[in-house]
Amino acid sequence: MKANCWTGRNSVEVQEVPDPSILNNRDAIVKITSTAICGSDLHLLDGYVPTMEKGDIMGHEFMGEVVEVGSGISDGKLRVGDRVVVPFPIACGACASCRAELYSCCENTNPNAGISEKFFGHPTAGIYGYSHLTGGFAGGQAEYARVVLADANALKIESDLSDEQVLFLSDILPTGYMGADMCDIQEGDVVAVWGAGPVGQFAMDSARVLGAEKVIAIDKETYRLDMAAAQGYTTINFEDTDVRSALLELTGGRGPDKCIDAVGMEATHGASHVHLYDRAKQAVRSETDRPHALRQAILSCRSGGVVSVIGVYGGLIDKFPAGAWMNRSLTLRTGQCHVQKYMKPLLGMIEQGKIDPTRIITHRLPLTEAPTGYDLFKNKKDHCEKVVLTP
Numbered sequence: 524m525k526a527n528c529w530t531g532r533n534s535v536e537v538q539e540v541p542d543p544s545i546l547n548n549r550d551a552i553v554k555i556t557s558t559a560i561c562g563s564d565l566h567l568l569d570g571y572v573p574t575m576e577k578g579d580i581m582g583h584e585f586m587g588e589v590v591e592v593g594s595g596i597s598d599g600k601l602r603v604g605d606r607v608v609v610p611f612p613i614a615c616g617a618c619a620s621c622r623a624e625l626y627s628c629c630e631n632t633n634p635n636a637g638i639s640e641k642f643f644g645h646p647t648a649g650i651y652g653y654s655h656l657t658g659g660f661a662g663g664q665a666e667y668a669r670v671v672l673a674d675a676n677a678l679k680i681e682s683d684l685s686d687e688q689v690l691f692l693s694d695i696l697p698t699g700y701m702g703a704d705m706c707d708i709q710e711g712d713v714v715a716v717w718g719a720g721p722v723g724q725f726a727m728d729s730a731r732v733l734g735a736e737k738v739i740a741i742d743k744e745t746y747r748l749d750m751a752a753a754q755g756y757t758t759i760n761f762e763d764t765d766v767r768s769a770l771l772e773l774t775g776g777r778g779p780d781k782c783i784d785a786v787g788m789e790a791t792h793g794a795s796h797v798h799l800y801d802r803a804k805q806a807v808r809s810e811t812d813r814p815h816a817l818r819q820a821i822l823s824c825r826s827g828g829v830v831s832v833i834g835v836y837g838g839l840i841d842k843f844p845a846g847a848w849m850n851r852s853l854t855l856r857t858g859q860c861h862v863q864k865y866m867k868p869l870l871g872m873i874e875q876g877k878i879d880p881t882r883i884i885t886h887r888l889p890l891t892e893a894p895t896g897y898d899l900f901k902n903k904k905d906h907c908e909k910v911v912l913t914p
């Protein structure tokens with residue numbers, strides 16, 4: 524089959540690779556109908572994750588049709604012909620983390636738990652297409668994928684919603700929603716979101732659904748800010764505006780009640796992120812060159828507020844404003860998304876028309892043009908917001 528593979532730093536290629544097959548009796552093989560490129564894929568592309576190997580299949584946002592099921596999956600649970608969306612973290616559903624709905628911290632699904640433990644102190648869940656740190660599972664930017672513990676993870680789509688309406692249930696819609704959910708939004712809250720990429724846009728939509736009075740989008744890409752403005756959100760361009768002052772002005776001098784970091788490592792490229800890989804080759808930029816989203820969020824948030832971090836961080840960051848965090852009673856919440864917790868309620872919201880995930884799709888390409896998709900998305904060419912690939 525064809526698959527989009529990591530071939531080294533800043534390089535992906537569509538290659539001919541062996542078809543996946545059932546390895547364990549609760550696996551299913553899915554023929555992929557739609558798959559997307561995520562901001563997290565860019566961290567892999569950029570070479571910020573040291574446990575990628577040449578030839579690894581990319582992609583953790585995918586859906587399709589079940590074409591084969593393992594003998595351990597009871598007939599009622601999943602059948603050949605079912606249409607499914609696959610959540611990116613693999614969860615066993617039975618460990619202490621899964622029982623606490625912390626699915627991305629599942630204790631049983633990462634065969635390389637030892638590597639994960641070395642980086643993060645404790646093991647984390649297996650993730651598709653996300654390097655050997657998270658198990659080395661082949662990703663979904665391919666014609667077929669092996670879905671692990673498929674009966675416990677894959678979400679069946681039984682209505683006639685289109686792929687584009689449900690594909691993002693695999694990751695970015697639940698992630699944006701979790702970003703807002705962690706904010707514990709109260710009536711009248713002002714919520715500021717750093718990053719108007721796909722994840723940030725869904726964090727904004729979710730903040731509104733959860734009752735925020737005002738939503739503020741912060742980015743430097745004017746087309747992405749325009750996209751947020753079209754939804755009625757207030758925008759701040761961090762390249763021409765002092766973000767903290769603008770936020771204080773918008774909130775009577777208090778700061779936003781809740782702040783969401785939907786940027787992650789991009790904010791720290793070359794600045795203060797201690798790169799896990801090839802650090803020496805990074806150009807060192809000054810703080811003013813590229814403001815750091817997380818630091819800005821902590822320093823801008825009103826006292827007693829919540830800073831919710833859904834942007835991905837891999838290594839260490841320095842100059843973390845621990846003093847502001849502690850002395851102003853801020854709550855910091857974060858996590859890789861616990862997708863399985865949010866998929867069903869969000870599917871309901873899509874069916875009811877409360878959220879329209881299709882609004883962020885700007886590019887539709889065949890799988891064979893995946894490298895072009897990465898170039899468009901990474902380099903913000905042609906006003907690219909989200910690329911959907913079809914095998």
Ligand code: NAD
Nearest residue numbers: 562563698718720721722742786787816833834835859860
């Ligand atoms: P993206 O790269 O398209 O969006 C990031 C946006 O942040 C860009 O528009 C960029 O211009 C903007 N930005 C950069 N520096 C900024 C700054 N200092 N202040 C404000 N904005 C700034 O990516 P995306 O797909 O929207 O993903 C966003 C982040 O969410 C990534 O780090 C990704 O890895 C992460 N993510 C996390 C999860 C999770 O489970 N927690 C899931 C999916 C994605």
Ligand code: ZN
Nearest residue numbers: 561562563694
């Ligand atoms: Zn993702």
Ligand code: ZN
Nearest residue numbers: 615618621629
């Ligand atoms: Zn588990």
